[in-house]
Amino acid sequence: MQNQLIDGGVTAPKGFLAASTAAGIKKNGGKDMAMLYSTCTCRAAGTFTTNVVKAAPVLWDQELVSRQFGVQALVCNSGIANACTGAEGMDACRETALEAAQALKIPTDSVLVASTGVIGQPLPMDCIKTGIHQMADTLSDSREASRMAAQAIMTTDTVKKEAAVSIILGGKTVHIGGMCKGSGMIHPNMCTMLSFVTTDACISGELLQKALSLAVEDTYNMISVDGDTSTNDTVLLLSSGLAENPEITEENQDYQTFLEALLFVNETLAKSIAADGEGCTALFEVTVKGAAQKQQAAVLARSVVSSSLTKAALYGHDANWGRILCAMGYSGADFDPDQVDLFIESAAGKLQLTENGRALPYSEETATRILSEKTVTAVADLKQGNAHATAWGCDLTHKYVDINADYRS
Amino acid sequence: MQNQLIDGGVTAPKGFLAASTAAGIKKNGGKDMAMLYSTCTCRAAGTFTTNVVKAAPVLWDQELVSRQFGVQALVCNSGIANACTGAEGMDACRETALEAAQALKIPTDSVLVASTGVIGQPLPMDCIKTGIHQMADTLSDSREASRMAAQAIMTTDTVKKEAAVSIILGGKTVHIGGMCKGSGMIHPNMCTMLSFVTTDACISGELLQKALSLAVEDTYNMISVDGDTSTNDTVLLLSSGLAENPEITEENQDYQTFLEALLFVNETLAKSIAADGEGCTALFEVTVKGAAQKQQAAVLARSVVSSSLTKAALYGHDANWGRILCAMGYSGADFDPDQVDLFIESAAGKLQLTENGRALPYSEETATRILSEKTVTAVADLKQGNAHATAWGCDLTHKYVDINADYRS
Numbered sequence: 001m002q003n004q005l006i007d008g009g010v011t012a013p014k015g016f017l018a019a020s021t022a023a024g025i026k027k028n029g030g031k032d033m034a035m036l037y038s039t040c041t042c043r044a045a046g047t048f049t050t051n052v053v054k055a056a057p058v059l060w061d062q063e064l065v066s067r068q069f070g071v072q073a074l075v076c077n078s079g080i081a082n083a084c085t086g087a088e089g090m091d092a093c094r095e096t097a098l099e100a101a102q103a104l105k106i107p108t109d110s111v112l113v114a115s116t117g118v119i120g121q122p123l124p125m126d127c128i129k130t131g132i133h134q135m136a137d138t139l140s141d142s143r144e145a146s147r148m149a150a151q152a153i154m155t156t157d158t159v160k161k162e163a164a165v166s167i168i169l170g171g172k173t174v175h176i177g178g179m180c181k182g183s184g185m186i187h188p189n190m191c192t193m194l195s196f197v198t199t200d201a202c203i204s205g206e207l208l209q210k211a212l213s214l215a216v217e218d219t220y221n222m223i224s225v226d227g228d229t230s231t232n233d234t235v236l237l238l239s240s241g242l243a244e245n246p247e248i249t250e251e252n253q254d255y256q257t258f259l260e261a262l263l264f265v266n267e268t269l270a271k272s273i274a275a276d277g278e279g280c281t282a283l284f285e286v287t288v289k290g291a292a293q294k295q296q297a298a299v300l301a302r303s304v305v306s307s308s309l310t311k312a313a314l315y316g317h318d319a320n321w322g323r324i325l326c327a328m329g330y331s332g333a334d335f336d337p338d339q340v341d342l343f344i345e346s347a348a349g350k351l352q353l354t355e356n357g358r359a360l361p362y363s364e365e366t367a368t369r370i371l372s373e374k375t376v377t378a379v380a381d382l383k384q385g386n387a388h389a390t391a392w393g394c395d396l397t398h399k400y401v402d403i404n405a406d407y408r409s
Numbered sequence: 410m411q412n413q414l415i416d417g418g419v420t421a422p423k424g425f426l427a428a429s430t431a432a433g434i435k436k437n438g439g440k441d442m443a444m445l446y447s448t449c450t451c452r453a454a455g456t457f458t459t460n461v462v463k464a465a466p467v468l469w470d471q472e473l474v475s476r477q478f479g480v481q482a483l484v485c486n487s488g489i490a491n492a493c494t495g496a497e498g499m500d501a502c503r504e505t506a507l508e509a510a511q512a513l514k515i516p517t518d519s520v521l522v523a524s525t526g527v528i529g530q531p532l533p534m535d536c537i538k539t540g541i542h543q544m545a546d547t548l549s550d551s552r553e554a555s556r557m558a559a560q561a562i563m564t565t566d567t568v569k570k571e572a573a574v575s576i577i578l579g580g581k582t583v584h585i586g587g588m589c590k591g592s593g594m595i596h597p598n599m600c601t602m603l604s605f606v607t608t609d610a611c612i613s614g615e616l617l618q619k620a621l622s623l624a625v626e627d628t629y630n631m632i633s634v635d636g637d638t639s640t641n642d643t644v645l646l647l648s649s650g651l652a653e654n655p656e657i658t659e660e661n662q663d664y665q666t667f668l669e670a671l672l673f674v675n676e677t678l679a680k681s682i683a684a685d686g687e688g689c690t691a692l693f694e695v696t697v698k699g700a701a702q703k704q705q706a707a708v709l710a711r712s713v714v715s716s717s718l719t720k721a722a723l724y725g726h727d728a729n730w731g732r733i734l735c736a737m738g739y740s741g742a743d744f745d746p747d748q749v750d751l752f753i754e755s756a757a758g759k760l761q762l763t764e765n766g767r768a769l770p771y772s773e774e775t776a777t778r779i780l781s782e783k784t785v786t787a788v789a790d791l792k793q794g795n796a797h798a799t800a801w802g803c804d805l806t807h808k809y810v811d812i813n814a815d816y817r818s
Contacts, residue, residue, distance in 0.1 A: 322528020
């Protein structure tokens, strides 16, 4: 069954409310805090950065998710990452959760926290606390509330990122909705951004985590903007169970349907991050097919979307396909370069660049036209088997350098 | 003993002659071929790219070096990489070697070949052959000849790269001289460029290779410009033995003296590549010390010089030290972030940024002044042990994007 996006975000599933505010953390006065609240206790699943340097909120959420006592709220700030902040960083998480717990009348250890922004600075707790109360008073399940929350978690993002689907499970309508942020410090190996996904599906905590881990592998772990795996990467999935479908407790057809819908929502969100990569002008989609194993295809595809030289060539609309083969070559995955058929494709057409690893004659003009579209796909066929994987990235531009030469000022 | 550079390049050691020419391979009409010739048969050592996609000349040289029959000449072209060119690429190597062998009256399998430039295009063999004869007729051991050869192997390099030292072994003066090129597609894991080093030391083939492999590990494998490991990376070391020192056949004091001098020459060459990284404005030197193992220190140091975000911050003279800790964190090497003392240093001064992983107060003005120098060093002290390693990179600039968005035109 093909999933279709519906209008909506984190408040699309039953029981979820959102709020946001400008708490004075961002220097420009923009919205910088978001709150998510569930009318009932949720099961929670999470995946977190593999970076050895983990921000305090990552450690806080890992603990809460692993304890499985149920969560009911999430407080997120943008502007300051609360990373490399030591014991005071953990204190800031605890104080944030405590303040939200008091405002919402729920237990402190049912409050998840998340931060994104500059590393090494302390959170301004006065702003955070004031923001929490403002948000607690304005929680809403409206479309506008989820839109504003998605905007409030942005840093260098240029567009807010939301997605939602609805599916039928056991005769009941079930929703999955999500919002995420991420534009720089984006590189495979756990999510590389913040993503908060909600659902009203009734599903066991174990399968909720399993489905999320599988979905993350094929979505957030397959995007790269700049090769930098963040200290704060977090994906959280909360289920309220309010859809009242028969509880999913085994990997049956309902589980498959749920997993596919979850994959679809997360792929949509992950692609929106790659497409909004800092300074980028194009989404770069790389599919490696004909692989012997999926893992091999994934490593090769990720290596291509991560190559600075390939990304710069895409920015220049230059069909410098040698850089694609080169990036596959240093990926660490084995393959036979003399077997590779390489194609580029976009709304402007399709072109085969190599056959069995050798250049084919092609029109540079056609190639440039294909590479000038907003979404460009490269397909490498290894002709070894039936496994395939897709990774998403973006071009490397002057603006990326601008943004990151001067991020803090 | 501290080694000192002397004026000279590949013709500094006895027995080596060089030549160069503009053979019409580069569109701009610049010098694009170099030849190196030894008056006697040389022992040869080599290290080559780890990229699965290996250019034809890499395969050719690997074969010749492994056979240990002795080599006497090297022909290098810049402009076209002869990579992804299949069987015809290998034919081009054979034809090149054959033509040089005839012109120089030496065996075909004593001729090494090397190429650098655009991937996927065939070598223009007419130009190559004409160039070979022009060079064979103009070989010289003059300083000028080695200078011009170093210039002829450049692609996007902005300066030619040479180094030479002399040492005393068993009462005899021994020379080591080298030239290299490399500016983009530069990333640790074998050399990531072309480097040709000559010596008149008398040393067994086995120890020649051992010394080279050790030297490469600490020099060319510790530089990164853009994370792209090239298809053509090659380091060759030829020894003529004409210094007439007692042959080095075991790892004695003479071997140590030779190894240290070789390290020094290669470190000088490797740093000159990082300092000439495409579009860069500063050499970025990163030392990780206080490590439990050297390998751990090397992985951490390389991760920092490879981080796009850190490189962009350096370009902006922005002491965004969180990005340095972040890059250490995703390197794959283990360490305790809460122990790290971080310093930046240059001709303009020295500043401690963190103590035990936490921010110290510092003057942004001082930091900016330190980061505005031509060479900037970051030192991370893990406080775990006594091992250390240094890696070299450069900043990420608008010009890098310019160069690589439009390399082929």
